[in-house]
Each structure stands twice: as C-alpha cells, then as structure tokens.
Amino acid sequence: MTDAIHADIATIGRINAVPAILQVICETTGMRFAAVARVTDSNWTACAVLDTLGFGLTAGGELDVATTLCHEIRSTHQTIVIDKASEDEQYCRHHTPQLYRFESYISVPVFRTDGRFFGTICALDPLPAALKGSAIQPMMESFARLLAIQIESEEGAQRTEQALRKERAMAEVREQFIAVLGHDLRNPLFAITAGAELLTQRLQDDQQRTIAQHILTCGRRASQLVRDVLDFARGRLGAGIPLNLQACPDLAEGLRHVASELQQVHPQRRIVLDIGDIGGLYCDRERVTQLLSNLIANALTHGDPQGPVAVKAALQAGEFVLSVHNHGAPIAVQTLAQLFQPFSRPLSQVPQQGLGLGLYIANQIALAHGGRMEVLSNEHNGTLFSFRLPLGQPGAPAAPPAST
Template identity: 75%
Template sequence: MSTAVTSDIATIGRINAVPAILQVICETTGLRFAAVARVTETRWTACAVLDTLEFGLKVGGELDLTTTLCHEIRSSHQTIVIDKASEDELYCNHHTPRIYKFESYISVPVFRADGSFFGTICALDPLPAALKGSAIQPMMESFARLLSIQIESEENTQKTEEALQKERATAEVREQFIAVLGHDLRNPLFAITAGAELLTQRLEEEKSRAIAQHILTCGRRATQLVRDVLDFARGRLGNGIVVAIKPCPDLADALQHVTSELQRVHPHRQIIQHIGDLDGIDCDRERVSQLLSNLLANALTHGDATQPVDISAQVRDRVFVLGVHNFGKPIAAPVLGQLFQPFSRPISDTPQTGLGLGLYIANQIALAHGGRMEVISSQEAGTLFSFRLPLDRVEAQAKLPANP
C-alpha cells in the first residue's frame, strides 16, 4: 500500500461524519455493506467500512480494481445503481456481481476539491433492493459532495498542524542553541571583566587605564546581553522566569542602588526618586531590581535627554507600584501592544544597542511574581511603565478551592 493511500485512510478515519454517513446509507437502502473507498489506477482500498453482512472486508483491505465496478466509475465519473444484478441488462453477465455475489449495488464517485478523482461511496447486498428512481442516489451523491468538503478541510488542518509542529521544533532548537551559547559565554566574559577591572586599578598610564576601562565597559555590556538571552530562553523554554519570593526588608535600598548604578553610566541625565515605605513586601529582591534596571535603562535610552526620569515606588491600597516615567516622543498605539514581546523595541531612525529583550524580561518577572506590567504614553503626559504587585495575592490564592 502506498504512503499516499495510507494517508488518505487516516484522513477518512479522522472525519467524524463518515460512520454516520455509512449508517444512514445502510438504514435507508437496506443494504448490509457500505464503504468509503480510495480508488487508484490499480487498487480499490477500503478507508471506512460498515459491514453487518460479514462481507469480510476491513479498513485497509484491498481489491484488484479490475474486479470491481469502481474501475468503470473511475473512468466515467458516473454513479452506478443496480437493483438486481442477475436481471440487469448491463450487468447480468458482468464478472463483478459473480465474483462478490451481490444483487443490489450502488456506488457514487467522490472527488477532491480540485476536481481530481478520490474514490467512491458504495453499498451492496446479496439480496435485491429497489434503488433506481428513489431518493437514494441523490442522497448518496450529496454525501459524496459533503465528504469532498470534509476531506479538504481535514487535509488543510493536517498541513497546518504539521507546519506548526515543524515551526515549534525549529523554534525549540533555536532557543536551546541560544541558551547553550549564552551559558558557555558567561565564564570567559567573567574572566575578561575581572581582568579588566584589576587592570584599571593597577595601571598607572592614563591611556592604558582608559583602554582597560573600555574593555571593562564592553565586558559588562556583553555580560548583560548574555544574562538577557538566558532569561529569554528560560521564559520561552520553561515555565517562565523563576523567582524566589521572600520577605524583602531592604527593597528600598536595592532600588536606590539600581538608580545609582545607572546614574553613574548616565552622569548628565537627571533621575528623580520617590521611594516610599516598602516594609512588608515579599518579592524576589534581585529580580525586582532587574525589572527596575530594565525599565530605567529603557527610559534613559528612549526618553527626552533634556527632561528628568522619575522613579516612584510605593504601596497603595495593598498594591506595590513601581513606576518609571519619562518624557519624549510618545509610543504609537499599534506598538504598545507589542512592547512586551521579545526582540521588540520602539521604532527609531538611530542605531540601537541591545536585543530588544529588556521589556520582555521585565514583563516575565512581573508575571512570575503574580503581578503585571502596564504602560501609558501620550505627548502631554509622557510615558509611564508601571509594575503592579497585589500584596494580598498569597492570601487570595490560599482561598481558592483545592483541585479534586
């Protein structure tokens, strides 16, 4: 049996309407054997069978096409109806009724959507039956047209699923490669940055010290890119970024430290902090710091360099809100919905560093905490990114009913 025929049998097997069609045919005609057959130039193959006659043919069973009447249907594309083969003018001496010992028979052609011949829907019985001139033929021809539509739909679905599976496999291999590459880069980058930092402390010549400082800056930048790539791979290949949520009494200090670090990198920018009382917050200190770092770096990169960047962190109505606000060109509405997707970034005419993963990772950190990211942007009010974390989320989850 060819691969194509095997695939056609599987396609018919996935169409839920086929058993019902055969059942209706048998009940309406009184014939005790009905089948959907794939008919090629040489073989008749059963794709679906309803047999109360004990005819003996199962799904996948094959007949030599020349022994069947479907050989003629394949050539003429016409329905064949026989009430009593032994008395029929055309088929009383035909070899097919004698071989398969039937008197009554009906078979209609089935075509694919492109007009090519697929096979037949047929039924037979050793006893005669009044089939000609009844509603049986138009009913079965309607079933054939319905089956044609179902075959096309099922084949299209299978092609889509196969393409999706291939794409998923390709994406998984690609992301695994990224993760492995990022992991293997960490050790040499650590050696480079550690060595460069030592040189900046020990070199006395200004020019040499400047070169070492440049190496250190580039190494730290590359380390950050690797960290972003690994976080991206964790988010895509696993169940998201993993966080260790615990009491964080020094969260305010951690956020101020992040601000100080970026202020040193951007000494000419004005960064204003409004950090309130953050006692009683449970979170992953390092991840929340990373979230702020990503948001602040984004604001410093894309905001108006002549305007300050405002950072606010406070608890409002049992919700921890961390916000970063900047002025500048507003983010277009179509872009807002894509900001937290990987490798996305605002459109700019100037070259941009980074991979476009900062906001994606910030959003993954927010989701891992049970919180969410929000963004609003307008010409008048500027752009505000906010991380909102309900402090009662643990209590709320504890009240949910347990799974049975």
C-alpha cells in the same frame, strides 16, 4: 497495507462531514451499507463505513479489488448504478453481486482535485431499490466532489501542522544553542571585565586607563547582553525566569542603587525616586532590581530627553507596586499589543542598542513572581509602566507576617 493507505484512512477519518454523507446516502436510498473506499490496482480498502446490514467491514477492512465493481470504476471512471442485480442485463451474471449477495448497488468515483483517482463512495443492499433515473446519482456525485475538496483541505492542514511541529523543534534547538553559548560566554567575559577593572585601578597613564575603562564598559555591556539572552532562552524553553525568593528587608536600598547607577551613566537626565516602606517584601531582590533597571533604561531611551523619569515603589491596596513614568511621545496602539514580546522595539530610523529584550525580560520576571506588568501611554500623561505583585494571594509571593 501501505503507509500511504494508512494515511488516506486517517485523512478520511478526520473529515467531520464523512459520517453525515454516509448517513444521508443510507437514509435517501434505503440501503443499509455505505462506505468511502480507497481503491488501488490491487486493493479495495474501507476508509469510512456505515453498516446496519452486518456486512462485516469496518474502516481499514480490505477486499481484493478484482472481486468488486470498483475495479471497473477505476478503469472507466464511470458511476455504476444497479436497481436489481439479478434482473440487470449487464450484471445478472457478474461475479461481484453473486459473491457479496447484493441486489441494489451504486458507486461513484472520487477524484482528487488534481484529477488523480482516489476511490469511490458506494452503497449496497440485498434488497432491490429504485436508483436509476432518481436524484441519488447526482447527489452522490456531488458528495464525491465535496469529498475531494475536503481531502485536499485536510491534507493541507496536516502538512501545515507537520511543518509547524518541525519549526517548533528547530526553534527549540536554536534556543538551546543560544542558552549554551550564552552560558559558555560568561566565564571569559567575567575574566575580561575583572582584568579591565584591575587595570583601571593600577594604571597611572591617563590614556592607558581610558582604554582599560573602555574595555571594562564594553565587557559589562556584553555581560548584560549575555544575561538577557540567557533569560530569554529560559523563558522561551519553558523553564521560566529562575527566582530566589526570600524576605528582602533591603529591597528599597537595591532599587535606589539601580537608579543611582543609571543616573551616573546618564548624568544629563533626572531620575526622581519615591520609595515608600517596602521592607520585608518576599521576592527575588536581584530580579526585581533587574526589572527596575530595564524599565528605567527603557524610559531613558524612549522618553522625553528633557523630562524626568519618575520611579515609585509602595505597598498599596494589597499589592506591591513598582512603577516608572516618563514624558514624551505616547506608544503607538499597534505597538502596545507587542510590547512585551521578545525583540520588540519601536520602529526608528536611528540605530538602537540592545536586543529589544528588556521589556520581555521584565514581564517574565513579573510573571515568575506571580505578578503582572501594566502599561498606560497617552499624549497628555506620558507613559507609565507598573509592576504589580499581589500580597497574600494563593501561589503569589507576599510579605511575611510580622513577628510577635
């Protein structure tokens, strides 16, 4: 049996309507064997069978096509109907009814939608049946047309699924390449930034020091882009954002440091902090501060340039809540649904820095902790991003119990 025949059997096997079609044929005609067959110039192969007769064929069973009437149907493309073979003028001496011991028989050709011959839908029984002139033939011919459409649809679905699997495999290779490339870039970038930082401290000439500072700034920015790409690749490849979970008594200090760094970069903006008592939270300090950095950077980029950016961190109602609020135009409804997707950013005519990974990575950090990101945005209240981390929930990080 060829691979093409195997594929055709599998295709017919996936079409849910086929068993129902064979059942209707048997119940309507009274015949006890019905099948969908793939017919070539040398073989008759059963693709689907309903056999209460004990004829002995199952899906995948083969017959020499020359021993069947389907050989003639393949040549003439015409339906064959026999009520009682032993008394039929054309088939009473034919070898097929004698070989397979049937009296009643009907077989209709099945053509693919492009006109190519596929095979037949047939039924037979050792007992005679009144088939000629009844509604059986047009019914089965309708089933043959329906089957052709179903075959085309199923094969199309299989091609789409194969293309999707291929695309997923290619995407995984691309993301692995990105991860390896990003990993290999870290060392030279570290050398560049370390060297530039040393030069800014030692150079006496202002012009030279300015150049070294520019190299340092660009190196740090490139390092951040590489870090974002690596985090993106980890998230997409299924490993997720790696965490180093531990008690973080200095988390508040880390959050203030992040806000201070961004304030220095944007001295014309105002970042307002409200950080409560969050000592002892069990989390990855570096990742939570990275999450905050991404949220503040997003607020500074897209918020009202004249308005403040408010940062709040607190333990409340059994959750650690870290939020960043800014004023300005609300986020469009159609954008909200894609906000935490990679490379997502609001449409703008103005060139924007970065890869559009900041909110995606923030969301991945939240998910890795067992928490979630939320966003509220409207015209009156501006935009509020919140990282919510349940305390004491199964599988979620929590503040460790107080010592006694």
